[in-house]
Amino acid sequence: MTPGPQHPARDTIPLGDLELHDDYLPALPAGDYRVEVTHTLQIGQEFTARQNFTVRGPQVAIDTGAVLARQPPDGSRGRFAEVLPHVVLGDPMLPWERALRGTSRHTPWLALLVLTDDQLVGGADTPTRTIAGTVGAFLASDAAVLKPSLKVEADVGDADPCAYIQVAAEEFHAVAPRLDELRFLAHCRGANTGDRPILGIQEDGLFAVVVAGRFPASSTTPTQNTPTQNTPTQNTPTQNTATKNIVHLVSLEGHEDVLVADPDFRGRTSVALLSLASWSFWACPDPQADFADLAEGLTRTPDGARAARQDMWLRLASPYQDADGTPAPRRQVARRINDGYVPLPYLTRSGEATFGWYRGPLTPVVPVTTAAAAQATTADALIGYDPAWGSFDLSLATAFETGRALAVADAAFAQHLLAFKHAARHLADTLYHQATSNHLPQDGDGPRTARAAFGTLLDGGLLTTLGAPPSRPTTPWSPPAPAAPPADATGSLRDFLSSGATQAALAEALAEDDGLKEHFAPVAQWLARLMLLHPVPFTHLVPDERMLPKESLRFFHLDPSWVDALVSGAFGVGAQSSRDTFQDRIVAAAVRAAAARVAAAHRDTLRSAVPGDQDPGDQDPGDQHAHDQHSGQHVSGLLLRSALVSGWPNLAVRALDADGAPLPVLRMDHLSPAVLLCLFGGLPAMVELREPQEGFRFGVQDHGLIPLRNMLPPRPLGEQLGADVTFPVLDHLRPGARRVLDLGSLVPALTAALEAAHGAAVGAVGPADLAMQMVKVPEAIHFTGPDGAHR
Known part of the structure; x- marks a missing residue:
C-alpha cells in the first residue's frame, strides 16, 4: 500500500462519528512523467533540462493486507439480498492512484463486481472462480476472450503472478458499471480508530471504500448450485435456500471501451479482468450471519434461553449448587468453580497423582491480592495447599513458571536482563565501596569518588605546587590504615542495599542516560508486554474450552497477583x-x-499516538507513589469468540465508566480469527460492541426504501429528515433480473427528492452524499453493569 499524508481523523473525530469524502486524490496518478525546464537568456540562447520519472502504483496485484474489511463477510450466510456489498481498503488513495483513459481524475480504476457461478467462465476449482496465471499469459491475445489494452509498468514482468477472472460478455455488460457511474461507487472515509484492534490499520484514520452497484442474487427455491439446510434450529426455518454470490475487486484499466451503454466486444464471448481481491457469501432467509442476530445470540444459552448474568462470566458451569443443603464437598467444588477455577491433573514432586485447582489471570470475581506473588523466588513458594480439603492451588505457581519459561525462551530478552542485572550489581558494589572506604571523606561534603578527589586536587593548585622549589615535609606521613572488615559482611551489605539512600541512587541511575537506562529500557518494555499477557499461551488464559464456547462473550477481571507472579518468574532469571x-x-x-x-x-x-517507543525513564521509576498507582489499577476485560470477530475483523469495542467516559483500552487483539481479547483500564459500567464506522453496510430497508438524511445546516449533517421521508431506490434498476443500480437515473431522482424534502437546493450529489444516503446505521449491542447485564 502507498502511505498517504497524515490526517488527524483519529484524534479529531469522536468515537462513533464518521467523515465522508468524495475521494482522496494523490498528487500524481501512477504513470510515467517528464519534467522539462527551459531558461532563455536575453541574448536569445536557450538552456533546457529534462528529467524522466515514474510514479509507481499497484497495477496487477495489491498487498495482502490492503483489504481491511469485506461486507458481507467472507463465507457468511444471511439476509443479504438488500445489502450492497463493499470493501474497505487501508490505503485511502488506492482507488484513485491510476487513471482510466478518457475520464477525470475523480474516476476510480477499481470496481466491485457481484457475480454468480453461471456468469463466470473457468476457475471451477477455486471457491471464487479465480484463475491463477502470469501477467504474460493473462495479456496474451485470445480469439474468444477480450483482454484489457493494458500498458504494464516497467517493474511488472511477464512472469509475474496474477489472478484474474473471465466473465461472459453478455453478463459483464449487464452487471459492470458504466464509466460515468464509477465515481459514485467509491469514496473516502475518516474514522477514529481508538476502539478497534490494530490489524495493520493505517493509523491516520482514513479508509477507501469501493461499493458494488448490484444487489446480491437471492432465491427462494433450491437450485443445483444452492445448498440447503435441513437441520432445524431455534431461530431458523426447517429448510432454507441460499444463493452463492461471488464478489471480485477488479481493475477496469484497459477496458474503458466496453464500459458504455452499447459496447463492442469484437466477437469475444467473455471478458478477462484482473482480480485484486475476492470472496463469496450466501444470500438466504437465514439470519444467523447478520450482525444483530449474531450479537443477540451472545446473550443466549445453547438452548436459546436468555442467559443469566452469571452465565456471562469466564468460568465453567458448576454441576453443584453453592446453597444450604448441598453436601459440604460438593459445595466446596461449586465455590471453586464459581470463582473461576478448573480441576486439572497434578503430579506432585514425590510422584503422587492427584488433581490441583488452577485459575488463570482472567477471573470471574474480584481477586484477593497477595504480596507473596511479587516477592516469590521459586514456584514452590506459591503453591497453595488447603489442609481442610487436601487440595492444591497451583495458579500462582503456574504463573511463575510461565514467566520463567517465556523469559528463557526469548534469547534477546534474557541477554538484556542479564546485562541489566550485571550493570545494577556493578553499580551497587561501587556505591557500597564508596560508603565503606576510609580513603574518602565520610561527612558527605567532600568528593565521593577517586576521579572526583583527583579533580579536587587539580582545582586546589596541584600544578602550582609541583612547579615550586621542593621543600622538606614538616610532619611524617603514613598511609591510612584500612578499615576493619564488618563483623557481619553479608548483613552489612544487606543493610546497605535496603537503605533508602541506596534505593534512591539505583532509581536515579535507571533514569540516567549514563546509568542503567540503556539496559533497563528493553527489559521494562518486554515486561510491559508480559503484563498485558501478549506471550502467554491461550491455554493458560482459558484452561478449558467449555469456559469460552462458540458464539459466546465472557467478561473477567485481571488478577494482579497472577500477573505479579508471572513477572517474578521472568525477572528472576539469572539469579x-x-x-x-x-x-x-x-x-x-x-x-x-x-x-x-x-x-x-x-x-x-x-x-503511533505517542512518538516513538514509550521510555520507561520518562517518569522517576523509583517513585513509590507512581508504583502504587499503577499496581492498584483495576483491569477488566472480555473475551469474544464469535463469527462477529471473523466477519467484522475491525469490530468496534468500547467500555464506558459510570459517567459515560470511555475507559482506556490497554489491549485489543485477535488471539485467533474468531477470538478477540480486550483489556480495559478500569471497571466498565457499559460495554458496547458495534459495527465499525468505516465498514458498516449500504443498502435499502424493507420495500426497497431508504430514509433521506439532512444535507444542509443548521440541522446535524446526516440526521434523518423524518420517519416517513423516504426514497424508493429499487425503482432505479437497470432492465433485467440482475438487480443492478442505474445510477444515471438514481442520482438525478435522489437529488430531486432531497431538494423537495429540504425545500431548498442541495447542490450536486457526489459520491460521499450518495454514501451518506445509502448507508445503513451501524448496529450495536450494549452490555450494562459491572456484572455483565445486557440489553
Whole structure:
C-alpha cells in the first residue's frame, strides 16, 4: 500500500462519528512523467533540462493486507439480498492512484463486481472462480476472450503472478458499471480508530471504500448450485435456500471501451479482468450471519434461553449448587468453580497423582491480592495447599513458571536482563565501596569518588605546587590504615542495599542516560508486554474450552497477583546467589512500576499516538507513589469468540465508566480469527460492541426504501429528515433480473427528492452524499453493569 499524508481523523473525530469524502486524490496518478525546464537568456540562447520519472502504483496485484474489511463477510450466510456489498481498503488513495483513459481524475480504476457461478467462465476449482496465471499469459491475445489494452509498468514482468477472472460478455455488460457511474461507487472515509484492534490499520484514520452497484442474487427455491439446510434450529426455518454470490475487486484499466451503454466486444464471448481481491457469501432467509442476530445470540444459552448474568462470566458451569443443603464437598467444588477455577491433573514432586485447582489471570470475581506473588523466588513458594480439603492451588505457581519459561525462551530478552542485572550489581558494589572506604571523606561534603578527589586536587593548585622549589615535609606521613572488615559482611551489605539512600541512587541511575537506562529500557518494555499477557499461551488464559464456547462473550477481571507472579518468574532469571535474589527484590518495585507505565501506553504506542517507543525513564521509576498507582489499577476485560470477530475483523469495542467516559483500552487483539481479547483500564459500567464506522453496510430497508438524511445546516449533517421521508431506490434498476443500480437515473431522482424534502437546493450529489444516503446505521449491542447485564 502507498502511505498517504497524515490526517488527524483519529484524534479529531469522536468515537462513533464518521467523515465522508468524495475521494482522496494523490498528487500524481501512477504513470510515467517528464519534467522539462527551459531558461532563455536575453541574448536569445536557450538552456533546457529534462528529467524522466515514474510514479509507481499497484497495477496487477495489491498487498495482502490492503483489504481491511469485506461486507458481507467472507463465507457468511444471511439476509443479504438488500445489502450492497463493499470493501474497505487501508490505503485511502488506492482507488484513485491510476487513471482510466478518457475520464477525470475523480474516476476510480477499481470496481466491485457481484457475480454468480453461471456468469463466470473457468476457475471451477477455486471457491471464487479465480484463475491463477502470469501477467504474460493473462495479456496474451485470445480469439474468444477480450483482454484489457493494458500498458504494464516497467517493474511488472511477464512472469509475474496474477489472478484474474473471465466473465461472459453478455453478463459483464449487464452487471459492470458504466464509466460515468464509477465515481459514485467509491469514496473516502475518516474514522477514529481508538476502539478497534490494530490489524495493520493505517493509523491516520482514513479508509477507501469501493461499493458494488448490484444487489446480491437471492432465491427462494433450491437450485443445483444452492445448498440447503435441513437441520432445524431455534431461530431458523426447517429448510432454507441460499444463493452463492461471488464478489471480485477488479481493475477496469484497459477496458474503458466496453464500459458504455452499447459496447463492442469484437466477437469475444467473455471478458478477462484482473482480480485484486475476492470472496463469496450466501444470500438466504437465514439470519444467523447478520450482525444483530449474531450479537443477540451472545446473550443466549445453547438452548436459546436468555442467559443469566452469571452465565456471562469466564468460568465453567458448576454441576453443584453453592446453597444450604448441598453436601459440604460438593459445595466446596461449586465455590471453586464459581470463582473461576478448573480441576486439572497434578503430579506432585514425590510422584503422587492427584488433581490441583488452577485459575488463570482472567477471573470471574474480584481477586484477593497477595504480596507473596511479587516477592516469590521459586514456584514452590506459591503453591497453595488447603489442609481442610487436601487440595492444591497451583495458579500462582503456574504463573511463575510461565514467566520463567517465556523469559528463557526469548534469547534477546534474557541477554538484556542479564546485562541489566550485571550493570545494577556493578553499580551497587561501587556505591557500597564508596560508603565503606576510609580513603574518602565520610561527612558527605567532600568528593565521593577517586576521579572526583583527583579533580579536587587539580582545582586546589596541584600544578602550582609541583612547579615550586621542593621543600622538606614538616610532619611524617603514613598511609591510612584500612578499615576493619564488618563483623557481619553479608548483613552489612544487606543493610546497605535496603537503605533508602541506596534505593534512591539505583532509581536515579535507571533514569540516567549514563546509568542503567540503556539496559533497563528493553527489559521494562518486554515486561510491559508480559503484563498485558501478549506471550502467554491461550491455554493458560482459558484452561478449558467449555469456559469460552462458540458464539459466546465472557467478561473477567485481571488478577494482579497472577500477573505479579508471572513477572517474578521472568525477572528472576539469572539469579545465581542470595545476593542476586535480594538485589532483584530491591529494584523490582522500580522495574514493575516502569513496566506498568509502558503497558498503559503500549496500545497508544502501537497506534503511533505517542512518538516513538514509550521510555520507561520518562517518569522517576523509583517513585513509590507512581508504583502504587499503577499496581492498584483495576483491569477488566472480555473475551469474544464469535463469527462477529471473523466477519467484522475491525469490530468496534468500547467500555464506558459510570459517567459515560470511555475507559482506556490497554489491549485489543485477535488471539485467533474468531477470538478477540480486550483489556480495559478500569471497571466498565457499559460495554458496547458495534459495527465499525468505516465498514458498516449500504443498502435499502424493507420495500426497497431508504430514509433521506439532512444535507444542509443548521440541522446535524446526516440526521434523518423524518420517519416517513423516504426514497424508493429499487425503482432505479437497470432492465433485467440482475438487480443492478442505474445510477444515471438514481442520482438525478435522489437529488430531486432531497431538494423537495429540504425545500431548498442541495447542490450536486457526489459520491460521499450518495454514501451518506445509502448507508445503513451501524448496529450495536450494549452490555450494562459491572456484572455483565445486557440489553
